[in-house]
Amino acid sequence: MRGEQYLTKPQHFARVYGKGGSWASRYLVLRAFSKGLSLSRFGFSISRKVGNAVVRNRLKRWLREIMRAAPLKAGYDIVFIVRPAAAPLGYWDIRKGAMELLSRSRLLRAGRQPEAVVNVEADGEG
RNA sequence: CAAGUAGACCGGGUGACCGCUCCUUCGCAGGAGGGAGAGGAAAGUCCGAACUCCACCGGGCAGGAUGCUGGGUAACACCCAGGAGGGGUGACCCUACGGAAAGUGCAACAGAAACAUACCGUCCCGACUGUUGUCGGGAUAAGGGUGAAAUGGCGAGGUAAGAGCUCACCGCGGUCCCGGUGACGGGACCGGCAGGGCAAACCCCAUCCGGAGCAAGACCAAAUAGAGGGACAUAAGGACGCCCGGCCUGUCCCCGGGUUGGUCGCAUGAUUCUUCCAGUAAUGGAAGAACAAGAUAGAUGGUCACCGUCCCGACUUUGUCGGGAUACAGAAUUCGGCUUACAGGUCUGCUUGGCUC
RNA sequence: UGGGGAUUCGUCUAGCGGUAGGACAGCAGACUCUGGAUCUGCAUGGCCAGGUUCGAAUCCUGGAUCCCCAG
Numbered sequence A: 001m002r003g004e005q006y007l008t009k010p011q012h013f014a015r016v017y018g019k020g021g022s023w024a025s026r027y028l029v030l031r032a033f034s035k036g037l038s039l040s041r042f043g044f045s046i047s048r049k050v051g052n053a054v055v056r057n058r059l060k061r062w063l064r065e066i067m068r069a070a071p072l073k074a075g076y077d078i079v080f081i082v083r084p085a086a087a088p089l090g091y092w093d094i095r096k097g098a099m100e101l102l103s104r105s106r107l108l109r110a111g112r113q114p115e116a117v118v119n120v121e122a123d124g125e126g
Numbered sequence B: 001c002a003a004g005u006a007g008a009c010c011g012g013g014u015g016a017c018c019g020c021u022c023c024u025u026c027g028c029a030g031g032a033g034g035g036a037g038a039g040g041a042a043a044g045u046c047c048g049a050a051c052u053c054c055a056c057c058g059g060g061c062a063g064g065a066u067g068c069u070g071g072g073u074a075a076c077a078c079c080c081a082g083g084a085g086g087g088g089u090g091a092c093c094c095u096a097c098g099g100a101a102a103g104u105g106c107a108a109c110a111g112a113a114a115c116a117u118a119c120c121g122u123c124c125c126g127a128c129u130g131u132u133g134u135c136g137g138g139a140u141a142a143g144g145g146u147g148a149a150a151u152g153g154c155g156a157g158g159u160a161a162g163a164g165c166u167c168a169c170c171g172c173g174g175u176c177c178c179g180g181u182g183a184c185g186g187g188a189c190c191g192g193c194a195g196g197g198c199a200a201a202c203c204c205c206a207u208c209c210g211g212a213g214c215a216a217g218a219c220c221a222a223a224u225a226g227a228g229g230g231a232c233a234u235a236a237g238g239a240c241g242c243c244c245g246g247c248c249u250g251u252c253c254c255c256g257g258g259u260u261g262g263u264c265g266c267a268u269g270a271u272u273c274u275u276c277c278a279g280u281a282a283u284g285g286a287a288g289a290a291c292a293a294g295a296u297a298g299a300u301g302g303u304c305a306c307c308g309u310c311c312c313g314a315c316u317u318u319g320u321c322g323g324g325a326u327a328c329a330g331a332a333u334u335c336g337g338c339u340u341a342c343a344g345g346u347c348u349g350c351u352u353g354g355c356u357c
Numbered sequence C: 001u002g003g004g005g006a007u008u009c010g011u012c013u014a015g016c017g018g019u020a021g022g023a024c025a026g027c028a029g030a031c032u033c034u035g036g037a038u039c040u041g042c043a044u045g046g047c048c049a050g051g052u053u054c055g056a057a058u059c060c061u062g063g064a065u066c067c068c069c070a071g
Helices: A010-019 A053-069 A091-104 A114-118 A120-125
Strands: A021-024 A028-034 A041-046 A076-082
Touching: A010 A028, A010 A041, A010 A076, A021 A091, A028 A091, A041 A053, A053 A076, A053 A091
Parallel strands: A041 A076
Antiparallel strands: A021 A028, A028 A076
């Protein structure tokens, strides 16, 4: 994931929050907005209430890894907001929650079912 | 063996695949190969510095910091060694540890009194009374009681009763001598107790301190609109505040407009390791070797396999199998410290107690 | 990066070395046929750890949490 794939400016986040859709679970909130370009951009919003610097940085790395591996449709600005309840979870719980939100928002590419997402072992061995 | 005490250290390991950041080699380019990639606290931001800017220099006030002595250091509120006081059977530990015979203040309640004071008492004399006291005058600080604290302690002499009133020992103060760089220690003589606590109350004394901070600051590129308004030439400003002297300068405030890109600063440094020398030590010196993260919303992540440590359960023990756990915590200009957090573990010195030889 | 402030009962607050007070809320009683209102009484507290002092919410040191300001 390269630098141009990050959402950096506050205006970018404001546009996603203002115009995009919203899907939420107990641990994560997904905001997404189609801007019609070929490149997708990602942002991760993790409050200081979630935990200390180690916890927040780890969650951000996990989400970045999940986004790298996920079969996403192109051309979206996607923002993940982490809720404080997600702090004690492990990588696979976060991945399961994130993929569930992505499938609910229909951001995954056609031909892949949510069951395929849960079946992560096949992905790792390939 | 158990308990304790002081110090030093580790902070899971190996391999494979997919990713991230930087450096480097090759290539016109897409890209390919190679190398490096979090800590003992990176943390809190509590001190001290380096570095950079604020044209500049000096003096005073205010303010702040430190506070036994000697040493180390670029510097420090840090470190080492020592002294004194306190705690512990001991190894050892703790200490904001200058000044209360400069001044101002504070001490609730209790108590007679918390600065000069006699409540209960003790003793002497006189009067009245009549054998027990009352009243008046005086002496006294030994005893009681209050309190956190009561005007040196204890013993003997002494006395009407007492009292450093006198004496011995201890404490305190002073002078001299000796040892030590010094804090201080030891000894002799003298004084004869002269009120005590609090300075993390104000304060006094000694020493030190200009301010801001890498978003410091320098450069490149791009973009835009300064004939804007106000204050002041006996002025204003000169980077916390006030005053003074020199020196410098068209200076300050308000309103409006542009940029939110890149490069440097920025990784060779009070650096790290080894050996030797000086020093009780902190530390310093010399020689040799090494180069060891550098992001910019912020790189160190994911998966798999095997092993290590600890805990739990099952099986008949050595052991095997299954499950779980593996801390605190993430570099952001850089160093020296301090403080705080930390699963589990290793090593060394010493002390006390028990057992055995 | 630099600076400032706060923490006292369940909640909001006062007290600047000497028994921690008030309001609302809570509980009990009185009043009432019952409830409300009113009256009386009760219980409940110093963010944490050390230190100075005879004595600390107050003074000092270290830490924790929260809030605010400037660039």
